[in-house]
Amino acid sequence: MGCTTLTYVFKYWFCELLSLVNIIGQLFLVDRFLGGEFMKYGIKVLEFSDRDQEERVDPMIFVFPRMTKCHFHIFGPSGTIERRDSLCLLPLNMLNEKTFIFIWFWYVILATLLSFLVLYRLILLAMPGLRPRIMYQHNRAVPIEVFQAFTNKTSIGDWWILYILSKNIDPMVYRDIMTRLAKEVETSASNNAYLGNPVGGGGKEGLHASSAV
Incomplete structure (x- = not known):
């Protein structure tokens, strides 16, 4: 069973390595999707919570703005269509900012644990x-x-x-x-x-x- 078990164990450990590669790849993909703001998103959120109120710049609002400018077209007094500018609330972004905070910490925890696991496997192999x-x-x-x-x-x-x-x-x-x-x-x-x-x-x-x- 020597060759069979060797094949099994290396396939098993290779799948663990692929899991680490997958998590790291997702970190970079989400970071690119969010314009390069995801990698330090959780760190910035933690720094934001520790700062004084006067110095705070909310990174969540920077990545997921809650207010935006909207254009409305309505009928004017003369019956013609007029354009009106206003501020609109984006409730979906209020959900997104919380969701991506959880995703950031989840990815970092998984990447850290998998890194230690792969290192542990290498130590077992070498010692x-x-x-x-x-x-x-x-x-x-x-x-x-x-x-x-x-x-x-x-x-x-x-x-x-x-x-x-x-x-x-x-x-x-x-x-x-x-x-x-x-x-x-x-x-x-x-x-x-x-x-x-x-x-x-x-x-x-x-x-x-x-x-x-």
């Missing part, structure tokens, strides 16, 4: 020694030596599948599964070394003997 500790923190019913014995002989794809599995089954059942798998991986590694085919010649040992589990 295999963290993987058994993460599994141990999630399920202390299994000794950390069992996790170390397993992760040292398997790929990150196998580790990921078992990490996801640990969140969905009973801890005691998971302990039995991990203990048996660790023993089987160790036995397989010893047999390969004895036969002159050490593990790591072309990749790490994958999950096997799943029927026994």
Whole structure:
């Protein structure tokens, strides 16, 4: 299952990366739609709320004006059509300014969380020694030596599948599964070394003997 799980985990993480790219792309698209005023929209709103009343320049009104000049055509005293200028209230913009404040904070929160998530995945990929500790923190019913014995002989794809599995089954059942798998991986590694085919010649040992589990 080594190649299969590797393919799965990288597709899974690639989808997370695409989510980050999607959020960043939407930030730039909305910013262009609003004439370059969206990127700092939330920051300007926060700064506006902290300023004195005399110094306030509402950024929401600048982006979404509530009043505008309107032209009306009416019949005059002589029966001819006359043009009258007036000020009109735009109630939809009062809704838009609140909506886009929420969207700005929502996009920033998502982009921040996804950035940390992608960074976390890269750390997992670059530092295999963290993987058994993460599994141990999630399920202390299994000794950390069992996790170390397993992760040292398997790929990150196998580790990921078992990490996801640990969140969905009973801890005691998971302990039995991990203990048996660790023993089987160790036995397989010893047999390969004895036969002159050490593990790591072309990749790490994958999950096997799943029927026994």
